[in-house]
Amino acid sequence: MEVLKIATAGSVDDGKSTLIGRILYDTKSLTTDKLEAIEKTSKRRGYDYLDFSLATDGLVAEREQGITIDVAHIYFSQGHRSYIIADTPGHIEYTRNMVTGASTSQASIILIDARKGVIEQTYRHFFINNLLRVKDIVVAINKMDLVDYSEEIFNKIKSDFQQILDKTDYQEQNVSFIPVSALHGDNVVHASKNMPWYNGTTVLGHLETLDTSKIYSGNTPRFPIQTVVRPKTEGYHDFRGYSGKVCGGDLSVGDEIMVLPSQTESKVKEIFVHDQQFDTAVQSSSVTLTLANDINVSRGDMIVKKDELPSILKEVNATVCWMDSTQLRSRNKYILQHGVNKVLSIVTDIKHKIHPDFSGIDSDVRQLEMNDIAEVSFKLNRPIYADPFTENRENGAFILIDQNTNNTVGVGFIR
Amino acid sequence: MNTTASINPLENEAIYILREVVAQFERPVLLFSGGKDSITLVRLAQKAFYPGKIPFPLLHIDTGHNFPETIEFRDRLVKELGLELIVRKVQQSIDEGKVIEETGKYASRNMLQTSTLLDAIEEFKFDACIGGARRDEEKARAKERIFSVRDDFGQWDEKNQRPELFDMLNGEINLGQNVRVFPISNWTELDVWSYIEQENIEIPSIYFAHKRKVFHRDGLIWSFDDDIVYREEDEVCEELTVRFRTVGDMSCTAAVLSDAGDIVSVVQEIREATISERGARIDDKRSEAAMEKRKQQGYF
CATH class of the missing domain: 2.40.30.10 (Translation factors)
Structure with a gap:
């Protein structure tokens, strides 16, 4: 099972929650009871459309004011991939939530209102994604229905945005532009019939092409010690294991390592997940290691490869x-x-x-x-x-x- | 020997969180309901601390309205794994006059649990309570943090939550506060069921199709048990083949019609479900903000 984490960014009323609601609806991820609740509330408020933002705005204050206050996490799956969307607030005072959402994400969707184009907030949203080194950015130019699905307007916004790209130092970042109408579902999950001039992928189509395993792959493993396992039970009298999550690369049995801060050298002897032994602990896996020598290691110490010191x-x-x-x-x-x-x-x-x-x-x-x-x-x-x-x-x-x-x-x- | 260690990102994350709890807190406890999510947590805890034992007790808040199958299962699990189990009863909170039993057609002890839970936290000075809540369950839970701080009154301040960045978990609290920890926050219902299947985890029999005496109300299937669940005279009892998709109190959990008798068919059924898990929770139907209100008061 793969998991792709995505953050959203956009100003108030750019339609973030509507976009997410649309993704859920078009992927049939909204269950009947949730859909009925949305229909009921939309009707009560006198809307002649379904207000999909009701699917994500979970707090009473959010539904009352029709805004997103706090990061909400939305889940759906397509095929063998699970998606987690962090729906982050667009208000300027809630920037911290956006940083929070982006910090755990591998991709971001930045929304732009086609009527307003690139505004100061857009720069901020992109800046944060750039600062946090979010690898893949989808710029969704929304509300295309309100500008007659105009290719000219789309191209203008795209070229305005590209001027910001020239100012960044993060060349590996992949930025794509997609014209959408979240309200009507154009180019969100299904290709738009209203924009024959656009030949690219839909938002979901694009997310499906991202290879989750390769997004942040590195080859410099770091192993921060979370806990030391010394069961002292029968059969494990002398067991001394170091538990943690491998980051930045893979660690294997036999790797020559150094423990920081003591700078003691040793070798990886065994790698455990529960009662199973493995040759390699890949990036992001939670494992327990044993070392060839008995050395003093405690929480907060770090195991690294001996010739790759941080x-x-x-x-x-x-x-x-x-x-x-x-x-x-x-x-x-x-x-x-x-x-x-x-x-x-x-x-x-x-x-x-x-x-x-x-x-x-x-x-x-x-x-x-x-x-x-x-x-x-x-x-x-x-x-x-x-x-x-x-x-x-x-x-x-x-x-x-x-x-x-x-x-x-x-x-x-x-x- | 396998070549590469687990690449299930959800399992890796949950194990990492459980280890952080043990490292950062003095008195953690696992809130155990006997439902599939807390059973999954027990398995993850086994993995996180192997070959050591699970280094915290389980706490069960017993409403007295349990399904007998759940209690039987709980006791067996605790015995097999050699775990410490603490039980605190809602009945005692009622007897002590701390809470008043609800009456009438929709009476349930679901709300009353909060008081018993907060008392138990104070009694044992628990500083971290690990729970099986998931963000996909309910819209207020979608806003929940992994380490979620509760004040001296056990309350959740939903508008003023600590930001959580990358995988760094801030467990700093003042005396009297506690943290609710949700290691499977990012799991969906289907993820939990798939994990139960893949890991071959035993769960209480009521999750599988069985014959049960039930009655219908408000489009939901209620368990027939006149000692626990209030029933009007015109609500007639009948025997149907059902199973439970989510297990709470007998008075707040509805059954679903199902023939799924084993884990493979349950997973298949969840995959094709058009109703959400909590659609069968009577407690959530009270109002649109039912969960948010309960959480503010200190609920699970």
């Missing part, structure tokens, strides 16, 4: 997206959680704010407010074993936790 950092430079109503200021202290490893950090410098619309930087900066993106430096009380985010998406990010509130207040992407 950076051992006591000072970190990162692009930070701030997500809290408190402010980030120089000298503030936070818990910095990198993977499963927690250290204490202090902000040593806020270098500059980055305008999330590709329009440059702002060097005169004292503090960060919610939704700000900036280059920030930290000093740590203990080292972390990290890679640049652009090289290893899983081992290059961290979150910041406020020690007073315990809230997750920011996310950082290591330079």
